[in-house]
Amino acid sequence: MKIGLIRHFKVKRGYPNSIVSSKELMNWVEEYEASDVEENEVELSGIKWETCYSSSMRRAEVTARRVFKGDVILLDDLREIPLTPLFPSRVKLPLFIHLFAIRMAWWFNHPSQAESKKVVLEKIKRIVDRVISENQDILIVGHGGVMMFMRRELIRRGFSGPSFKRPENGKVYIFEKKKDDSRNHPSRAYIIKF
Incomplete structure (x- = not known):
């Protein structure tokens, strides 16, 4: 089972x-949300991805429909963590x-x-539960x-995959969980001495 995480294409x-x-x-956040994206070629590593989930935000949906040739399942739970400023609206500070x-x-x-860390982590756990239950190769x-929090959850659940601090736009990061081969190995006999 493979899970491919892709960050949306770069926003113009x-x-x-x-x-x-x-x-x-x-105001900039609103402009960013409405902006077009700069498409790029995406290397899918020769994997036949069976399902694709995408954030319901426009830039992610455009990316998903460009890289996946099939129906894309849009999920609000994959939306970006909202920005909520702390300072009064007129106070100017460095970005x-x-x-x-x-x-x-x-x-x-x-x-x-607007959305607590606990809520975001619960959403990610629900998505990972759903994806794992399907037991197929899935793009997200x-x-x-x-993606950073999803990576942590996948690693916690026994997947292996690349590390990243800030994922690149339009690049697939593949996580894989190997099948448990312990059932295929003959049992070892142990001698117990008393």
């Missing part, structure tokens, strides 16, 4: 200015401070965040943050 809308207010940051504060608030389940198209 780049990052906002380096100094932004919370309001400008959220990295906004993003760092949001990540820390999310990580520590600050009530300002999503977003960088979700």
Whole structure:
């Protein structure tokens, strides 16, 4: 059984200015959500992927439909973790401070965040449960943050696969769980001495 994780194609809308207010940051998020993507060739490693799940966000859906020749199953549970600014809307700060504060608030389940870490991890566990129960080679198209947590869950469940800090856009990361071969080996006889 193989699971291929793909981060959506690169979004054409780049990052906002380096100094932004919370309001400008959220305007940029809206532009980013509506932006077209830059398609690239995706190496599927010669695997005949049987099913494809995708985030229901446009950029992921476009990627999934480009790389998978079949029906794509769209899931809201694969959507990107939402950004919720912590600072008043008019205060201008460097972009990295906004993003760092949001990540820390999310990580520590600050009530300002639209979706808690616990909720996101529960969604990922449900998706992995569903995928494993199908016992086939499956592609999952999503977003960088979700992929990092999905990778951890797959490793925790006995899959092996590549490590990444920030997954590349439009690249497949393959995770595999080997079948348990212990049943195919003859039992060993043990001598117990008293």
